[in-house]
Amino acid sequence: MLDANLKGQLKAYMANITQPIELVASLDEGAKSRELEGLLNEIAELSDKVSLVLAGHDKRKPSFMIRRAGTDIAVTFAGIPMGHEFTSLVLALLQVGGHPSKAAQDVIDQIKDLDGDFTFETYFSLSCQNCPDVVQALNLMSVLNPRIRHVAIDGALFKEEVDARQVMAVPTVFLNGEPFASGRMELEQIVAKIDSDAADRAAEKIRKQNPFEVLIVGGGPAGAASAIYAARKGIRTGIAAERFGGQVLDTMDIENFISVSRTEGPKLASALEAHVKDYDVEIMNLQKAAKLVPAKTEGGYHEVVLENGASLKGRTVILSTGARWRQMGVPGEEEYRNKGVAYCPHCDGPLFKDKRVAVIGGGNSGVEAAIDLAGIVAHVTLIEFDSQLRADAVLQRKLASLPNVRIITSAMTTKVEGDGARVTGLSYKDRNHGTAHDIELEGIFVQIGLVPNTEWLKDAVALSPHGEIEIDARGETSQPGIFAAGDCTTVPYKQIVIAMGAGSTAALSAFDYLIRLPASAETAEAA
Structure with missing residues (x-):
């Protein structure tokens, strides 16, 4: 072998x-x-x-x-x-x-x-x-x-x-x-x-942390780049992450990371963490942020309250909390999550061998998922809300050539059906005629894009109608001393290489902000 x-x-x-x-x-x-x-x-x-x-x-x-x-x-x-x-x-x-x-x-x-x-x-x-x-x-x-x-x-x-x-x-x-x-x-x-007792010990350790000059929230590509660029300036840098690597950990093949022909998400995430550890950065993993309290005075400390009750302070903060898979938001989805409703065709596809599944979403990720699954399962039904698929033409041609795939457009999924233990089907509405339809199947793979992890920032910084953090070309938010980078922001393209560049920009902007603070502000106490 x-x-x-x-x-x-x-x-x-x-x-x-x-x-x-x-x-x-x-x-x-x-x-x-x-x-x-x-x-x-x-x-x-x-x-x-x-x-x-x-x-x-x-x-x-x-x-x-x-x-x-x-x-x-x-x-x-x-x-x-x-x-x-x-x-x-x-x-x-x-x-x-x-x-x-x-x-x-x-x-x-x-x-x-x-x-x-x-x-x-x-x-x-x-x-x-x-x-x-x-x-x-x-x-x-x-x-x-x-x-x-x-x-x-x-x-x-x-x-x-x-x-x-x-x-x-x-x-x-x-x-x-x-x-x-x-x-x-x-x-x-x-x-x-x-x-x-682990959570209590972690919270107590965090409570003893001194304030940071740059505090980064989020450990994906943007957060890692921010940490490296900030630490290289010789200033006290900390990074709090719910899971280091972020969405990259859920990515299968990466073929558009410049200078690397192909890699895998977990491998890249491991390399990111190793690179950050080359510098004097305080890494606080498995820490979910719950609230951001901006400083009341220029040069004061911003406070990030964690879900475990502890809090961290930073004279500047870089928000890089990324995004997560968007859910359909229909009855039955949460009830049957991991009981037939799935979000990773690469991981869970083999469990549906010779079964009937649906893919929700007609963009690149949805069509790619349908193509992959067609080689494993008995039949794939792809359901797209729009009147046409949005995937690249080459992917659409490949999908159309597969004999065990059915494509339904102008369709709105309305309910996930199940028997209490697992998925048995889904219901959808024909958006052109208003008629309701049911499909019997065993699995549903949701591929309808991402939603930013910014709910905890409401009323702290300005957010777009889509929940993204509004930033300017320097990564600055609506609050002085608070910056943001990556998929959680209004940057138009959600790509790893772009997130890394944005994280670097945010760190340089934070450093520039710090060195321009008046002497009186540098010694200001947190309000």
Whole structure:
């Protein structure tokens, strides 16, 4: 399964294994079991510290456990972790084999101190770019704490189990047999979710922070660029983010980032965070802003109140909170979210193999989603509100050539139908004739654009009718000393490279604002 180049890379990584490990395989007579056995044999041949044991008794077949010899330290994969999960496999081999994690030491200590018995099960798909973060986080936790167990399950190989547990989105995590969480999560988020005191400790740590010269809210491309440019000026810089990387983490392929022919969202987000950490920037992740209180006097401190009750102050503030997927806002959508209503065709598409789905939206993202899904599902119905599709002509031609796609224009989705457990259909209204129609299906993929994350800024800065922060060419908002950048602003094009440039502009403008403050303002206390 591994080509010569991949084998060479893996062998180099496995040189970091310091303790013997066993690959304990549970196999049957199926083709996938033979495929897994071949992969495990190839891995075992690359290191004298790795041995293969074909005597596993796991109920899921094919599956295998990576176990530190003579101990209970182990992680388990049910399936063949290739595709996006190959990195998870490599890290599991290294960490079970004694190679230290790069996680922050305080987080490692927190995991080791967790009290209780935790058995996690994560359902993933090989095409999901968000799944590896969850799989790798839980694998690491099971290596660090002997009372934590984790098995990562390829939903495509265990369809009966997926259907029985009503898994309709990935990653989906169960804890001790009960639903725990769905969607992308970072290590710190998972730990905080099971450590009841974590939020209070984080809030207390934030309360002790001194005011910043530049305080950035949001950790996407705009926020990261702002932090780097501000820190390079030698001024005290902090960045508070609900999740570092932002919307980029949910992006599959990136092919228009200048000088990089192709990359993936999570990989770019990781590079952004690493670059910010090269500088003296205080990063406060997993912190959601709830309110902005502008300074009452020139040069005074602006205050950002966080959802956990703590607050941060900055002489200047850069708002870069980005945007999120726009919802349809119809009855049943929220009720059946992750129960058939989905927003990421790359992640969740494989769970709808041979089923009927709809895509809502006829722009580029909607048509691309329909094209991708057409190769997996039984049938795709694309529903567009406008009288015609808005996607690029080349995408429309490709879509029209697919035999299992139906296109409905001038249609307004009115309701998501379900049986209480999962989606069973949707209703729409013909905008030309006013007639109502129903479609029986099992999945709905919503692709109707983005909405800015600015609800918390109402009455603090001027917003456009669409909720975007109004800025000028320098990134200045309606409030002196408060700047904004990226997809949450009135900038006309929502692109990664544009957000980075806007973030850099905002940071330079903030620095220019600071150096032009009168001496009396520089020493002003926050009101």
